[in-house]
Amino acid sequence: MFNLEYTEHSVMAVRPVSGDLFELIVDRNDLEFLPGDCVAIYTDSEKSRPYSIASGSNENELRFVIRSMDGGEVSPWLAERRPKDTLRITSPFGWFRPGQGIDDASFHFLATGTGIAPFLSYMHTFKTPPASCLYGVRHAADAIGLSMLHGFCPTRLAVSREHAAGHYNGRITGLLDTLPLDEAAHYYCCGLESMVNEVSEWLQQHGVDLMQIHREVFFHG
Template structure:
């Protein structure tokens, strides 16, 4: 059924990072959002998937980090879009709020793949930096925004499918580098397996679940 509660936004660019990972750039048209918010993006066949906004709240563009999945109903269609076209999106929604409502407590980010999007949005908001960011990708070219993140806060990159100048393996291999104390909050975003592994590891280290903030991404 068609969701009539949407706005139409012009496509400004599709920036390919590699063969299947890209940034979809849309005209913002005054859309208000907070870092961590998602929107549902519709295809011309009325299929939709939620995507986290990767742009900052003061930027004039809307950007989304998308991986095109074989057999997907939305992501391959988005990859085929070109400037001059348009897509429909719902109003922003969400409950994942990196670095918010924790006072002056320290915090850390852990992400895999396109799960970096809400942290890129947070980085561009002008808010204070986390004590650390751990970022896991399959290939080095998947690391959208890594240079900016590294300039913003101490950031470690884990590359799981190729040798590079970074850690070779999963992002969970780097968990021992996280600060561990009762004041730190931990924000995890990405595939469910990683989010669950990180949560279990932190709880085994005595971290209360109330300080583990989770957002699970699904491809489609």
């Protein structure tokens, strides 16, 4: 699927988060990357999928937030890895750069599910917080790094499949009316295509220039 060079990395841990969601942690092995970068991870049968790095660019490990999909060719295999297993990981690629290269403009994060990964990477790398973060999950237990997000920037969590005390019940798009609008601000959207498209359309309808809407669509497999 990918023709990039790869390096070998030792699995440090596979940490269950909730249900089919887990964190994969591997040694960094000197891999250089920027927040927002993706890598492809290979299985023993040469199948691969891209995953966004969730760790900071100065940390000694690489972390990934992964949902194990029924019938998937890669994610269920990764969920079964054990410490000291070896994974082949490509060199980083991508163009999604949350909060970077925009001078002093304010910016906002919007994520669903595993789409929080590049924003976690940003948070672990840089000190300048976004003006706000909207984060959508199915269940409250699916939220990763929520307490740290709350300490980093104003954050609202949308929980779509259950009522969770203190959080909005519904899809993240139900919180868009709470999003501060600024003609000079940048908006970073990461997650499933339906959310990214809906948020992008809403922002444009409310006067945000398309050049200030940054999109990263996630697929599972």
